[in-house]
Amino acid sequence: MSEFEGLVAVVTGGASGIGLATARLLAARGATAVALDLDPRVEPPVHGIRADVTDDASVRAAVDEVVERFGRLDVLVNNAGVGAQGDVTANPDDEWHRVLDVNVVGMARVARAALPHLRRSPSAAIVNTGSIAAWAGLPQRALYSASKGAVHALTLAMAADYVREGIRVNAVAPGTADTPWVGRLLDSAPDPAAERAALEARQPHGRLVSADEVAGAIAYLAGPLSGSTAGTVLAVDGGMQGL
Ligand code: NAI
Numbered sequence: 001m002s003e004f005e006g007l008v009a010v011v012t013g014g015a016s017g018i019g020l021a022t023a024r025l026l027a028a029r030g031a032t033a034v035a036l037d038l039d040p041r042v043e044p045p046v047h048g049i050r051a052d053v054t055d056d057a058s059v060r061a062a063v064d065e066v067v068e069r070f071g072r073l074d075v076l077v078n079n080a081g082v083g084a085q086g087d088v089t090a091n092p093d094d095e096w097h098r099v100l101d102v103n104v105v106g107m108a109r110v111a112r113a114a115l116p117h118l119r120r121s122p123s124a125a126i127v128n129t130g131s132i133a134a135w136a137g138l139p140q141r142a143l144y145s146a147s148k149g150a151v152h153a154l155t156l157a158m159a160a161d162y163v164r165e166g167i168r169v170n171a172v173a174p175g176t177a178d179t180p181w182v183g184r185l186l187d188s189a190p191d192p193a194a195e196r197a198a199l200e201a202r203q204p205h206g207r208l209v210s211a212d213e214v215a216g217a218i219a220y221l222a223g224p225l226s227g228s229t230a231g232t233v234l235a236v237d238g239g240m241q242g243l
Contacts, residue, residue, distance in 0.1 A: 002030035003223045004031035004219075008031065009026045009076075010036055010063070010076050012037070012051070013036075015040055017181055018214045019035060020046070025216065033047065035047065036062050049065055054102055074123050075126075076127075077126075077129070077222065078110055080106055083144055084144045085144070086140055086143070100146075111158065127170055127218045129171065131144070132176075155169055163231070168221075171234070175236065176209060177209040203237070
């Protein structure tokens with residue numbers, strides 16, 4: 001498949017996990033794929049540019065650099081995100097602001113910088129990475145779940161704002177995915193093997209979601225085969241939603 005031939009795709013958080021799998025898949029399908037990340041070290045064919053999604057100047061400079069180097073911007077995958085654990089009492093205000101700044105405001109910030117370029121593309125699409133945490137009512141994930149609920153709502157609002165201009169906005173909602181992030185979570189657990197088994201058991205299909213499976217869903221929503229799809233949040237969760 002080469003449905004992204006000639007297109008330029010930007011993936012925030014594209015140097016690790018779901019973002020890296022997505023950038024690689026889009027590149028394999030013909031895109032010039034650029035990872036915007038705090039740590040942009042990536043291997044060819046993915047390109048890396050440093051950006052902090054909490055810093056407006058950094059985001060603008062990175063998007064400008066993408067367009068200067070590669071000539072256009074067609075696909076934005078708003079994927080950078082950070083985790084937070086605990087119930088509603090666990091985190092002080094500044095941590096709430098920090099996580100919401102990365103996970104929610106960061107998506108608006110990058111979209112703001114990218115939209116003038118997306119408007120010039122005949123194949124424009126934005127895909128936001130939400131989470132099953134927004135729907136499932138997971139214990140000890142109050143702040144993170146709130147941030148991803150905001151991502152889902154933001155996706156619907158952005159879809160309504162831009163669909164008539166030919167820019168489709170959708171989201172994916174992964175279940176627990178096997179990425180370096182979850183690896184770090186397991187490493188910090190008292191019994192990593194038991195914790196991994198508990199996370200696997202939480203998925204109705206009995207295993208973690210793979211980063212490649214999420215990347216496949218993102219590529220679908222970013223590409224021409226989803227040309228009539230806007231404002232959708234696609235679960236990639238092993239059947240967790242609604243069970
Ligand atoms: P990861 O930790 O492997 O990768 C996240 C990337 O985002 C890292 O490369 C990191 O440097 C980058 N990043 C973090 N803060 C940034 C900032 N301020 N500016 C630019 N880049 C920044 O994580 P993973 O698991 O690949 O997660 C990616 C997305 O998927 C996140 O939005 C996360 O909330 C979401 N997600 C992950 C799930 C999982 O189980 N791994 C499940 C559901 C959603």
